[in-house]
Amino acid sequence: MKKYLATLVCGFGAGVLQIxxxxxxxxxxxxxxxxxxxxxxxxQRAAKSNSKIPMRKALLFGLxxxxxxxxxxxxxxxxxxxxxxxxxxxxxxxxxxxMIEGFPLSQDIKRDVLNLFQSMREDIIHSGFSPLxxxxxxxxxxxxxxxxxxxxxxxxxxxxxxxxxxxxxGK
Amino acid sequence: xxxxxxxxxxxxxxxxxxGIFIEFLVPYNEHLIYFLPYLNKTFSLVCHQENSKLxxxxxxxxxxxxxxxxxxxxxxxxxxxxxxxxxxxxxSFKLILFAVIPMLIDIIFYSVQIYPYSKIFAFxxxxxxxxxxxxxxxxxxKNLIIEIKNK
Numbered sequence: 001m002k003k004y005l006a007t008l009v010c011g012f013g014a015g016v017l018q019i020x021x022x023x024x025x026x027x028x029x030x031x032x033x034x035x036x037x038x039x040x041x042x043x044q045r046a047a048k049s050n051s052k053i054p055m056r057k058a059l060l061f062g063l064x065x066x067x068x069x070x071x072x073x074x075x076x077x078x079x080x081x082x083x084x085x086x087x088x089x090x091x092x093x094x095x096x097x098x099m100i101e102g103f104p105l106s107q108d109i110k111r112d113v114l115n116l117f118q119s120m121r122e123d124i125i126h127s128g129f130s131p132l133x134x135x136x137x138x139x140x141x142x143x144x145x146x147x148x149x150x151x152x153x154x155x156x157x158x159x160x161x162x163x164x165x166x167x168x169x170g171k
Numbered sequence: 172x173x174x175x176x177x178x179x180x181x182x183x184x185x186x187x188x189x190g191i192f193i194e195f196l197v198p199y200n201e202h203l204i205y206f207l208p209y210l211n212k213t214f215s216l217v218c219h220q221e222n223s224k225l226x227x228x229x230x231x232x233x234x235x236x237x238x239x240x241x242x243x244x245x246x247x248x249x250x251x252x253x254x255x256x257x258x259x260x261x262x263s264f265k266l267i268l269f270a271v272i273p274m275l276i277d278i279i280f281y282s283v284q285i286y287p288y289s290k291i292f293a294f295x296x297x298x299x300x301x302x303x304x305x306x307x308x309x310x311x312x313k314n315l316i317i318e319i320k321n322k
Contacts, residue, residue: 018216029217029239055315088215096208099194102230105201113204136212144216154311155304162264162307 004064006046010039011068014145018073019080032069032145033152036062040153040160052164053157062153063146070141077137082128089133093121172313177254180312184247190214191240194231210234226290237290238274238297245301246308253309262310270303 014035017023023031039061040053081087096117100110116132123130189196190210197203214220214234224236233240252258260266274296281288 021219029242054318055311056318058311059315089212100204100207103197103201103204105197105204109201109204113208117208136209140209140213140216144213148217151308154315155307158262158307158311158314159264159267162262162267 004061006039006042007036007061007064008068010035010042011065012072013038014065014069015072015074016076018069019077029148032066032148033156035069036065036149036152037156037159039065040156044160050164052161055154055157058153058157059150060153062149062151062156064149065153066145066147066149067142069149070138070145073145074138074141077141078129078134081124081133085125085128087124087133089117090121090124093117172309172316174254176312176316177250180309181247181250181254184243184250188243188247191234191243193234195228197231224288224290224293226294236293238293241294241297241299242301242304245298245303246305247301248298249302249305250309253305258306258309260306262306266303267307270300274300 014031017031036058040058043061044050044053077087097114100113103110120130120133124133191214193203193207193210197207211220211234218235218239220234221236222232224238225232225234226237226240227233235243277289277292277296280286281292
């Protein structure tokens with residue numbers, strides 16, 4: 001576990017930042033790759049190592065950072081929704097209604113989609129918790145963050161190694 | 172690298188890009204509307220989705236901002252090119268700087284209001300970063316396969 005402590009720390013940071021709207025407007029899809037980058041750097045500093053990072057390690061660091069980000073991100077999002085009885089689904093529901101009404105679709109399909117979200121919205125407004133919403137948050141976060149973490153790990157691992165080439169070659 | 176791995180990566184990226192443009196496809200297949208709110212939530216993890224920054228044709232919008240759309244299309248384009256021809260570009264730190272600096276300049280310039288947000292600039296700088304970024308991912312993935320084979 002100590003080996004992956006850096007991924008826990010950076011994953012926690014990424015999970016928290018992913019639900020902060022101001023941060024997301026600046027860093028977009030780069031939160032997780034940056035978190036993996038810092039996890040790899042932290043690990044190298046802690047181990048006082050200057051050797052090249054094996055890609056297997058970069059991949060595992062990316063995966064674990066993504067998983068921790070998903071865990072903490074999901075926890076905080078569900079908790080904040082429970083406490084405030086409000087979230088982006090409720091805030092964007094009028095816009096969702098307008099968007100779906102704007103499409104050239106049959107009334108049955110429009111009604112089906114809106115009913116699904118209406119029930120989710122009512123659950124959250126009344127009790128702060130919707131099983132469907134929570135399940136989709138958890139599923140989404142774990143899949144997306146794992147994939148972005150793995151990709152981020154490979155990219156940042158290569159970046160750090162290419163930087164080491166400069167330092168070694170003095171160019 | 173075996174072509175099956177390159178093809179799998181390309182297919183995943185193309186599916187991801189199709190997801191971004193799903194609103195444009197709904198008029199052609201109305202059942203896609205069931206996926207729309209779920210995909211909207213998925214892409215909200217990787218993009219702020221500010222309305223003014225989405226690419227639109229007046230009726231439909233992308234699920235990610237112009238910059239993110241550019242990044243993912245750039246990644247897909249690079250993966251398609253690499254599927255057909257192995258790159259001979261040497262991966263160096265200067266290459267990523269070349270890709271990141273135009274994007275940073277664009278972000279700084281519109282943040283300090285030298286010019287208003289331009290979807291064209293955002294898309295272009297995003298595409299450049301995506302295209303170059305994929306080379307690092309591909310190089311890392313290739314090295315990973317070599318490491319696994321040597322183990």
